[in-house]
Amino acid sequence: MVSINIDMSVIRIISQNYEILVFDEQNQKSGDCCGDMDGSYYKSESGTSIDERRMPMENSPAVPVQTDSPPMKVSWVKAFLKKLNRSKILLLMFLPCLLFYLIFKYLPMFGIVVSFKNYNLYKGIWDSPWVGLKYYKLFFHSPDFFKYLRNTFLLGFYKLIFGFPAPIILALLLNELKHIVFKRFVQTVSYLPHFISNVVVASMVLMFLSPSSGIVNHLIQLFGMQPINFMVKPEMFRGIYVLSEIWQHTGWETIIYLAALTTIDPLLYEAAEIDGAGRWKKLFHITLPGLVPTIVILFILNIGNVLDIGFEKVFLLYNPAIYETSDIISTYVYRTGLGQGNFSYATAIDLFTGLISFIFIYSANMISRKIGENSLW
Amino acid sequence: MKRKIGLSEIFLAAVMVFVVVVTLYPFVYMIAVSLSKDIYVLKGQVTLWPKGINFKVYNIVLQDPRIGKAYLNTIIYVVFGTAFSLFITSFGAYALSRKDMVLNRTFTLTIVFTMFFGGGMIPTFLVVNGLGLVDTRLGMILPTVVSTWNLIIMRTFFSGIPKELEESGKLDGLSDAGIFLRIVLPLSKAVVVTIGLFYAVGIWNNFYSALLYLRSSDLFPLQVVLRNIVLAGQVNSAKVTSVGHDALVVDESLKYATILVSTIPILLTYPFLQKYFVQGAMIGSIKG
Numbered sequence: 016m017v018s019i020n021i022d023m024s025v026i027r028i029i030s031q032n033y034e035i036l037v038f039d040e041q042n043q044k045s046g047d048c049c050g051d052m053d054g055s056y057y058k059s060e061s062g063t064s065i066d067e068r069r070m071p072m073e074n075s076p077a078v079p080v081q082t083d084s085p086p087m088k089v090s091w092v093k094a095f096l097k098k099l100n101r102s103k104i105l106l107l108m109f110l111p112c113l114l115f116y117l118i119f120k121y122l123p124m125f126g127i128v129v130s131f132k133n134y135n136l137y138k139g140i141w142d143s144p145w146v147g148l149k150y151y152k153l154f155f156h157s158p159d160f161f162k163y164l165r166n167t168f169l170l171g172f173y174k175l176i177f178g179f180p181a182p183i184i185l186a187l188l189l190n191e192l193k194h195i196v197f198k199r200f201v202q203t204v205s206y207l208p209h210f211i212s213n214v215v216v217a218s219m220v221l222m223f224l225s226p227s228s229g230i231v232n233h234l235i236q237l238f239g240m241q242p243i244n245f246m247v248k249p250e251m252f253r254g255i256y257v258l259s260e261i262w263q264h265t266g267w268e269t270i271i272y273l274a275a276l277t278t279i280d281p282l283l284y285e286a287a288e289i290d291g292a293g294r295w296k297k298l299f300h301i302t303l304p305g306l307v308p309t310i311v312i313l314f315i316l317n318i319g320n321v322l323d324i325g326f327e328k329v330f331l332l333y334n335p336a337i338y339e340t341s342d343i344i345s346t347y348v349y350r351t352g353l354g355q356g357n358f359s360y361a362t363a364i365d366l367f368t369g370l371i372s373f374i375f376i377y378s379a380n381m382i383s384r385k386i387g388e389n390s391l392w
Numbered sequence: 393m394k395r396k397i398g399l400s401e402i403f404l405a406a407v408m409v410f411v412v413v414v415t416l417y418p419f420v421y422m423i424a425v426s427l428s429k430d431i432y433v434l435k436g437q438v439t440l441w442p443k444g445i446n447f448k449v450y451n452i453v454l455q456d457p458r459i460g461k462a463y464l465n466t467i468i469y470v471v472f473g474t475a476f477s478l479f480i481t482s483f484g485a486y487a488l489s490r491k492d493m494v495l496n497r498t499f500t501l502t503i504v505f506t507m508f509f510g511g512g513m514i515p516t517f518l519v520v521n522g523l524g525l526v527d528t529r530l531g532m533i534l535p536t537v538v539s540t541w542n543l544i545i546m547r548t549f550f551s552g553i554p555k556e557l558e559e560s561g562k563l564d565g566l567s568d569a570g571i572f573l574r575i576v577l578p579l580s581k582a583v584v585v586t587i588g589l590f591y592a593v594g595i596w597n598n599f600y601s602a603l604l605y606l607r608s609s610d611l612f613p614l615q616v617v618l619r620n621i622v623l624a625g626q627v628n629s630a631k632v633t634s635v636g637h638d639a640l641v642v643d644e645s646l647k648y649a650t651i652l653v654s655t656i657p658i659l660l661t662y663p664f665l666q667k668y669f670v671q672g673a674m675i676g677s678i679k680g
Binding site for chain 2: 095102105108109112113115119121122125127188189197204206208210212213214215217218221225230233262266267270271274326330331345352353362365366368376
């Protein structure tokens with residue numbers, strides 16, 4: 016949830032990076048394993064040994080240890096210590112980063128334990144009594160359980176159905192534009208809303224839809240109809256939310272597709288033209304197949320985010336009159352936890368969402384791996 | 393080659409014009425309303441150009457002490473937050489880009505895992521609270537100081553720098569920190585600017601941390617004040633009526649002016665910074 020504006024939306028583009036990570040790991044694996052003592056660990060991709068490169072500056076030049084030296088275990092520890100000593104400056108540089116992740120990411124994961132306790136702010140986590148699965152049962156048996164699940168799921172589902180194809184379509188259209196200056200202008204304009212804060216977007220939505228002064232209702236009245244009070248109609252909320260998300264992020268999300276489009280070999284188009292393929296033929300037989308790997312990976316990531324829809328936007332847009340459709344798990348968690356101080360119950364609900372998201376992304380990945388060769392891991 | 397302009401070309405252009413209008417019109421409309429005379433706003437006659445231009449509402453907005461203070465707070469968070477973030481992220485990213493760092497792979501996996509699973513809102517709040525960061529300026533900065541996405545972009549960029557350059561530094565007797573500061577960083581100005589901008593915009597727009605971790609109104613950033621004024625409708629009516637001459641100030645104009653005042657730094661700088669943002673997204677995507 017951190018710095019949500021940028022992260023949650025660009026996280027969809029992470030896929031490519033993820034591939035890089037995996038790729039790196041494979042690279043490393045070849046040199047990894049326990050063969051450290053012969054110095055092979057220090058081989059960089061270029062094939063030169065870092066040992067050699069480092070020699071001039073080390074006090075005790077790293078002599079590659081021959082395999083006839085002491086028992087495996089000892090030399091493994093030795094090699095590790097040597098490596099530790101060598102990367103001590105790098106480790107120091109990494110330390111603040113590591114501390115951040117340990118304190119603000121991993122410590123909260125252990126903090127989930129409060130959902131199994133009757134947490135009391137004054138007693139602290141350790142001294143609060145255990146209650147087992149009480150809060151999970153409470154949530155399952157609460158009459159609102161299905162309401163929250165349905166609202167969260169449907170909101171995410173609609174956003175996926177309507178929000179996911181939007182940038183693909185826009186990117187394909189942009190790709191067809193021949194006029195470079197115009198194309199660049201459209202791109203620049205369409206990225207803009209991504210950098211506007213959720214507070215501003217929500218404010219704009221609420222004011223434009225206002226029954227008395229909003230421009231949308233001015234228009235409706237112009238056509239001789241009665242003004243509509245959009246924000247008190249539960250059936251309107253999902254549409255309004257999804258449209259505002261599309262308005263805000265579609266342009267920005269085209270970037271990754273446009274980047275993928277540039278990697279398609281222009282020779283393919285030339286060949287197709289010679290064979291007499293028209294614009295549509297080229298679109299369906301070259302452009303779209305070229306985009307498929309990107310689309311699949313982004314789709315998997317988006318499915319993983321179905322339940323993880325932005326708390327901020329919903330929180331800013333909703334009001335008690337439309338809780339029926341707009342109250343999602345995260346807003347409920349906020350009200351229960353920070354509003355009423357019921358920390359344990361709120362954590363239990365929150366963990367529930369996290370787990371379902373995890374299952375979603377895992378199964379989406381499994382399915383795509385079964386079907387084709389594109390998957391996250 | 394002669395190309396006749398076909399129906400599809402016209403259709404394409406029309407769609408693009410539609411996209412541009414839909415994106416920009418809300419801003420044009422808000423500017424028009426906020427600059428127009430009350431009477432036209434109330435009648436709903438303002439659509440594209442302001443009618444009866446005046447800056448009355450901007451006077452009120454800019455004189456509102458809450459907005460001045462919030463502006464200052466936001467600037468403090470953006471300046472210090474971005475500096476901290478850039479420092480920690482760039483050092484961390486460089487270390488991660490060095491495959492010869494011990495435990496490199498473990499660290500990378502540790503970080504990537506947090507993108508798929510987290511403790512959630514309440515446990516994070518409890519940690520922040522336990523550290524005594526609730527209702528402090530640091531509470532706005534530290535819990536979001538590193539963004540995994542930005543860290544990975546930087547790491548990817550640093551990995552792409554030719555190893556030979558670093559080796560030559562090593563031969564000249566530079567330490568790892570020296571290599572980073574004297575060789576790698578000067579080559580990475582573009583990525584540092586890009587990531588810095590991502591952080592700055594993220595902090596400028598950050599509402600979540602303020603909502604969760606701030607209590608006293610003295611520390612509120614712009615986003616919270618904006619929300620209180622526009623969404624929760626806390627317009628200081630006493631002030632509005634005391635403005636004088638034509639006593640009535642339309643609530644709507646006032647709100648639009650508030651929205652614009654808090655967004656103007658982004659709207660004005662965006663056209664010039666746009667290429668850096670795109671660059672950032674590209675580093676993230678193309679190399680895969």
